[in-house]
Amino acid sequence: MSEQPTTGRPVDHETLAEMLEQSLSEIPGVIRLEPTLKSTMTRIRSVSRRGMSKWTSPEAETASTGRDGIHIRIDNRVANLTIELATNISHSSVETAKVAQQVAVETIKRAGLFPGSVDVSILSIESRTQ
Amino acid sequence: MALEDETPRLGCGRRIDDLWEVIDQPLNPHEKSCPDCQQARVALYNLASVTEAMRQHDPGQAALQPSGRVKETIMMVARAEVRRGRRIQLARTEAGTIHISAHALAALARFAADTLTGVRARRCSIDPFTPAARTGDAVVESSDIRITLKVAVSSALSIPPTMEALRERVIAVVSAQVALNSRQIDVIVEDLYDV
Numbered sequence: 001m002s003e004q005p006t007t008g009r010p011v012d013h014e015t016l017a018e019m020l021e022q023s024l025s026e027i028p029g030v031i032r033l034e035p036t037l038k039s040t041m042t043r044i045r046s047v048s049r050r051g052m053s054k055w056t057s058p059e060a061e062t063a064s065t066g067r068d069g070i071h072i073r074i075d076n077r078v079a080n081l082t083i084e085l086a087t088n089i090s091h092s093s094v095e096t097a098k099v100a101q102q103v104a105v106e107t108i109k110r111a112g113l114f115p116g117s118v119d120v121s122i123l124s125i126e127s128r129t130q
Numbered sequence: 131m132a133l134e135d136e137t138p139r140l141g142c143g144r145r146i147d148d149l150w151e152v153i154d155q156p157l158n159p160h161e162k163s164c165p166d167c168q169q170a171r172v173a174l175y176n177l178a179s180v181t182e183a184m185r186q187h188d189p190g191q192a193a194l195q196p197s198g199r200v201k202e203t204i205m206m207v208a209r210a211e212v213r214r215g216r217r218i219q220l221a222r223t224e225a226g227t228i229h230i231s232a233h234a235l236a237a238l239a240r241f242a243a244d245t246l247t248g249v250r251a252r253r254c255s256i257d258p259f260t261p262a263a264r265t266g267d268a269v270v271e272s273s274d275i276r277i278t279l280k281v282a283v284s285s286a287l288s289i290p291p292t293m294e295a296l297r298e299r300v301i302a303v304v305s306a307q308v309a310l311n312s313r314q315i316d317v318i319v320e321d322l323y324d325v
Contacts, residue, residue, distance in 0.1 A: 035207050035210075036207060036211055037176075037177065037180070037204070037207050037208050037211050040203065040204060040207045041180060041204070044196075044200065044204075081226075089238070089241065089307070092306055092307055093230065093234075093307045093308055094220055094221060094228060094307070094308055094309055097220075097221075097228040098221075098223060098228065101223055101225035101226060101228075102225070104225070105225055115225070117225070117226040117227075118225040118226040119226040119227045119228075119229070120226070120227070120228050120229070121217060121228075121229040121230070121231065122220075122228070122229070122230040122231065122234055122308075123214055123230075123231045123233075123234055124231070124233075124234050124237070125234050125237065125238050125241075125307060127241065
């Protein structure tokens with residue numbers, strides 16, 4: 001096995017979105033990532049662009065992407081996030097949001113990017129079990 | 131059995147779809163004095179501008195038109211967004227900001243009231259103290275809001291101690307969840323009900 005150091009390549013937008021979706025969903029107190037008009041439109045635009053780029057520019061990468069409750073914008077390897085959550089009433093909503101920020105920052109770093117702003121909105125507080 | 135009308139409604143009782151149908155018309159007398167309608171109009175204007183941008187981008191190309199399922203998804207999300215109301219900033223950390231929707235905060239206060247025996251939560255409104263913020267930005271600071279919760283109380287209960295217990299319960303739940311102070315929470319008994 002080679003012991004030559006390897007150079008890490010930052011993950012693409014979609015992979016980062018997947019990583020965030022998974023890590024945020026696992027936080028105690030998070031019931032779900034809540035879709036908003038912004039994240040829905042970003043996702044539709046992102047999917048449309050990816051479909052078109054297969055024919056035009058296979059290497060092209062969208063500047064922003066998202067999943068339900070996650071909007072990501074990357075500029076010069078700095079990732080700025082907007083996260084929208086439904087939280088469980090058995091946990092403090094503010095504390096859950098702070099943990100979500102920390103988890104998001106760690107996830108961005110693991111992806112080889114630099115964290116920018118991570119803004120969290122609590123859109124619903126519910127008493128249902130996770 | 132009559133089917134229940136599940137169309138989302140604003141705080142004033144008006145259907146969101148009814149407001150959407152007249153979004154391009156001037157405010158009617160009700161809308162001029164109704165903060166719920168005015169706030170919903172601002173949110174729907176954003177939806178209208180997005181819709182208009184899509185229309186101009188894909189003129190007359192049937193293949194580029196979104197499917198019925200996509201349109202339905204967008205409308206469902208848009209209705210939910212209007213229902214959530216303005217956002218209140220709770221905190222700013224090193225990482226970024228933390229907000230809560232007025233809808234979530236109102237639901238939290240109603241939930242707290244409903245946990246008390248003999249009390250039924252009714253309307254809960256979240257209003258900024260500052261008059262300018264009432265019709266302006268969709269985001270307000272947490273220190274600038276007042277929560278007004280209206281309830282119905284069982285006629286078998288004595289109102290003063292019940293209100294004291296209710297106020298403590300609401301303050302405890304809201305403070306624990308979103309760290310607002312008690313000065314910002316008003317509880318009003320608007321009705322009695324027979325057991």
